[in-house]
Amino acid sequence: MTKGELLINLAGVRKSFRAPDRSDRVVLEGVNFRLEEGEIVALLGKSGSGKSTLLRIIAGLIKPNGGDVLYRGKTINGPAYGISMVFQSFALFPWLTVQQNVELGLEAMAVPAPERERRALDVIDLIGLGGFESAFPRELSGGMRQRVGFARALVMRPDVLLMDEPFSALDVLTAETLRNDLLELWLERTIPTKGILFVSHNIEEAVTMADRILIFSSDPGRVKAEIPVNLPHPRDTESAAFKQIVDEVYATMTQQPTRAIGAAPEPLSLGYRLPEASPYKIEGMLETLVEPPLNGKADLPQLAEILELPDETLFHLLEAGRLFNFIKVEHGDVSLLPSGLAYVEANAAQRKEIFAEHLLNHISLASHIRRILDERRDHRAPEDRFLQELEDYLTDDEAERVLEQVIAWGRYAEIFDYDYTSGVLSLPEEDEEKSETPPAPSETAAAE
């Protein structure tokens, strides 16, 4: 498709949320973005990079704190006619039939009943749900539910279609079929939609569909890079050109801010968004890296394929491995560091010791908690104390998640204990008694 008029134009968009202590937490900063007629754009980035927020700002569901948000030259003040959205969770009304769900937006526009019905049935047929008009969502499989989600958006004849991870709740095969069906409608211009913007967690999906990929960095979210995909549809995922772009995206996404080679990793701030990575998964990844065929070094798409993990999970593991100084990620390649190798070669008890040592050395939140517990006479501290500290940097939910993560690591490493009922952190009993026995390998206190 040839590019044309400007559909969406964002200039210097800023979004922050008010924290309980009345300070602002910036989610998006200085975001510029243009969506032109005839293009599909994908937004990629770590969770928390604000890409969903950006989508919702364009949808009119969230108001930005600053900057211009224009649709065909007019400021967007709320959900506008002409812009429609598909949700990750489908967001269907379970008590309405497929047809009633699809008619929802038409009802709101007060389209007369006969026309409403005709348009809804046409779209239902188009999206391949013919025969299911009177079914309730609960009778349908995930893939079919998302088809209803698409029908509900498309029946509005949207100019711009927004999609928030539309395929991520579906299994691989279903997602691919639905993706291809949508692409077909788009390429053959069966639908009047002029531009599509979607958020994705799946790099291959983004490269398959999009004409342009925007990669977001976090804290605060901004556009870090833009990668054009100039491949004709349908795209061959096995072709060299395709693989090269996938590589490039992986490399960009794992790229670190430059620092002197050989220098020790900078100490993390307390409020660093620790990645979601269970110790067991980190262990699994390191073992896979050591074993053939990787033998200590891998290309990211290759590692993703062997581990069979979604991109998002993989990025979290990689970041954890990097933070712990077990691995190095550079130019889209990952390689094992000596300490990572030592970890894999150790026995179960030694692994815990190594893990504990790296946790205390590299994750400042963990060493902070441990120090406080050591200093206190009863070696106990309520979790709220640390939550409050974290809330200076993070939203409440995020602070809770980060604390949960460091507790999971700390329990695994046996550097501190946590009691769920009372919400109290304490030193493990052996440490408290100052006994010399090394921590025994045990399956307790491990969070998967």
Place this chain on the structure above:
Amino acid sequence: MRPSIIPATISFAPEIRPNAWDLVALPLVLAVLWLLAFGGAQMTTPYNIGDALPLSLDPSHLPYYLLRSGMRMGAGMICSLLFTLVYATLAAKSRYAEKILIPILDVLQSIPILGFLSITVTGFIALFPGNLLGVECAAIFAIFTSQAWNMTFSFYQSLRTVPFDLQEAADMFHLSPWQRFWRLELPFAMPPLIWNMMMSVSGGWFFVVASEAITVSGQQILLPGIGSYISLAISNKNLAAIGWAILTMLVGIILYDQLLFRPLVAWADKFKFETTPGEEIPTSRLLTVLQRSRLMGYLGGVPRLLWNWSLPLLRRRDDNLGRPPARRREFGWVDKAWNTLLALVAAYALIRVAEFVKTEVPLDEVWRVFLMALATATRVLVLIVVASVIWVPIGVWIGLRPRWAQTVQPIAQFMAAFPANLMFPVAVILILKYHLSVEIWTSPLMILGTQWYILFNVIAGASAIPTDFKDAGGNFGLKGWLKWKRLILPAIFSSYVTGAITASGGSWNASIVSELVSWGNDTLTATGIGSYIADATAKGDFPRIALGICVMCLFVMLFNRQLWRRLYRLAEERWRID
């Protein structure tokens, strides 16, 4: 299936022809309509205070009395529903309204309804002079106050917890507030609302019975109904008549269940947000008949017509583009002023009540009332403990045996609906006959009707213990006390607390009728806040009624805050199976 574009008149013709289901549905619906019209006409007959309403102990009149009582119940239900929809919506939508409406609701639901009756009836009679409708309204109001609060709370909670993604979808597709209410909020709130309606009706029968015999300025008015029949039977010491009344009440409860709630629950199943696999889908034969009947289907088109007609009128017109709407500025001081105003009004009301009470009641009596409330509180606590000791093991035993549970569960729910005050005369006869202590032996009456909530909640909790938990327990040889401590008690704790809260709340209310009971000319009085209020009500002593109500209200709220809410939170956080 494409709709035909043939003109409506032709396409409707075959649909309007009755089918076999109509043969059942039509007479049924007509009969119900006729009964409602007949009963309604009887409610609005001329009446002046002092007129004697004909009331007979002949059992052949009982079906008519049941109709009258049933209609009062229905009217109370409809009022409660309307109140719920308006009040809860207001509270959920407006921050300012919320600040005042929710605390008021919290107080209202702790107020002993029965003590209230004598105050409201005067107003209603003045509203419809010379007509029976005033007294009817007072009775209906009493029933309403027993039903509305929990429904309102449930609806408010639901409105506050509408899933976020559905709210976003509603915004995205430009739903107007009107469309949002009917398409999103009401459907989402429907299952808990209907459950609470059932609980309300179940508790409401007690108040139907208690509210039909009203004392106004020393005159007793007996509205035709089951409750009045009972009080007449009590003053005539007619045991056979009491038996007949109990039987009629059973029929009434069954009819309500079959004709109203079963169809309603079966219909509301589609509103359930999530379905757990393996859960039994509720069915109702009546609903099936109505749904398959053609004429009913035709009638069902009327709401759809109204809906389509309402859409263009109440649509959103803003396309949200272009010039931003003038943003409403928010001032911190508006909030503060509002809070101060509310606090002032509350303080003023409190002072006025205190002044009103002070005109009649000496200070040492106030202290005595507090002691009386303490006596009633002790009764409630002891009774809850006793009922728990009895019913928890039995409930668990039944709940762990699915076949038993299926039989016993409806019976327990039925017992909870059965108005326990019908059984009071029996207790009085026994106490008189064996010269038992009034202070102790009238107490069980308080919990007679409410203990079943403990039983059926425990049954529900025990039967919901996942099979793999039970298997794991068996596998590790978990037995005896350890099994109770590690598996059963934690698993049923949250449903037990729910049951105990209901039982405790009901017992406070019941104390007003159970601490002061009579049979013919014999009246038994137990020391407590309930008998204090009942006594003041009989004498029409408003300052004492006000004092009694306030003190009881205070105690109930303290109980809820200090005990039940904490236990509930504990149950929610710690012992949750998910």
